[in-house]
Amino acid sequence: MTDTALITGATAGLGAEFARQLAADGHRLVLVARDEARLREKAAALSTEYGVETEVLPADLSTEEGIAAVAARLGSEQEPVTLLVNNAGFGLAKWFTDNPVEDERTHLKVLVQAPMELCHAALTAMQRRGAGRIINVASVAGFLPRGTYSAAKAWLINFSRWANNFYAPHGIHVTAVCPGFVHTEFHQRMGADMGGVPSWMWLWPERVVREGLRDARAGKSVSIPSKRYKVLARIPAVVPEALMTKLASRGR
Template sequence: MVRPLALVTGATSGLGAEFAQQLGRAQHDLVLVARDAQRLEAKAVRLRNDFGIDVQVLPADLVTDDGVASVAARLVDPAVPVSVLVNNAGFSLVKAFEKNSVQEEAAHLRILVQTPLELSHAALPGMLKRGCGRIINVSSVSAFIPRGSYGAAKAWGVSFSRFANLRYGPGGVKVTAVCPGFVHTEFHERMGANMGAVKPWMWLNAEQVVREGLADNAAGKAVSIPSRRYRVLMAASRLVPDRLSAAAGNRGR
């Protein structure tokens, strides 16, 4: 039996690694994308051994045109079609917008908006032709509050996913923005953020975020906010002034 194939970007750590883990457990073959070839292969070996699946590695820097083009080329290959695309790769900038260089902000916007746009555009025609497919865009609850260029970029992912799920869902392609709050991963450590102000109850585990995100995508939901606590918080955020919701979102800078 031919197994479905999932391509996951930012697959060596954090939510990307957990998406690969859970999709592998569900007997998807995998294409793992990240910059570090050594870490990719180490992850691939573990997944092959644990689940008996085929795992390919595709080292690529998704801030560069060449890196994105190499992944897009894999997505359009009809010989081994990709059934699930997880746009997870990304980073945040710890400093305020005006203190970053325009080059830093452009790279930030590139990986959070332009890269998932290009990869989704590459994947969609084949999925629509086959009449099935799944695209998951890893966003953030920052998309719903005023939180600098990171929140603005993540808001694009939510808006795009809502549009794409509505337009392409009837053709068999489910598109979901997964919007977690604070998650125990390497993400904040890599950006150099001080997380001391974040209350313990605000933290989520990657396993829960991915499990709920995959379930919501399978159910055809355009937006997934993992955990009841964050769904309540996001509903409440619509009722409070922007300055209050922004203050809560800026913890961890």
């Protein structure tokens, strides 16, 4: 049976790169995003280039209806999903109290509630089959004290660590992929000025996904692409909290 991967936020950035690499590896794809036209265009291109079957599932993960639709697909036993990639997300350019609380609520819903509910649906179905894999796209920001984005990603990292250990005896592995700055639309869409970020801190999506998939297949609970970010991720553990908070607050 062909493995089926469901990818949220699949039309751009890391989601699109996960779709491309998994298609190249022969996976059947279920692509999830809000923009149906863009989804269909992406699905057709991948099907033509790699000869894989693609399915589109338009869904807005900031809504209960969108989350429920994707969860229902994950629970289906017809053409079961063997790999879930929780990738959908966005950032807020302003600091916490400068944002309307409604924006923060939506932010939390997409970054935490949606992947939590999708993990629940996927893990429930995977337990019945005795096999499966989940990749949660987190961030090295999850190791830093840096606002609600970091807090949300910290939740995802901690959950993935626990779930990987707890469900491994059931043949299921869960990996948090934690990139740093990546050349995608992410910062442009949130309206953040990234001009002050040095060039050595930027990664390309191809590398992030390649290393993330490698670590997920190895059963690792956390994947930090590139040696430079592996080193940077360890710094908060040895630097005093007050200093780390000050350093992490610089720029957006």
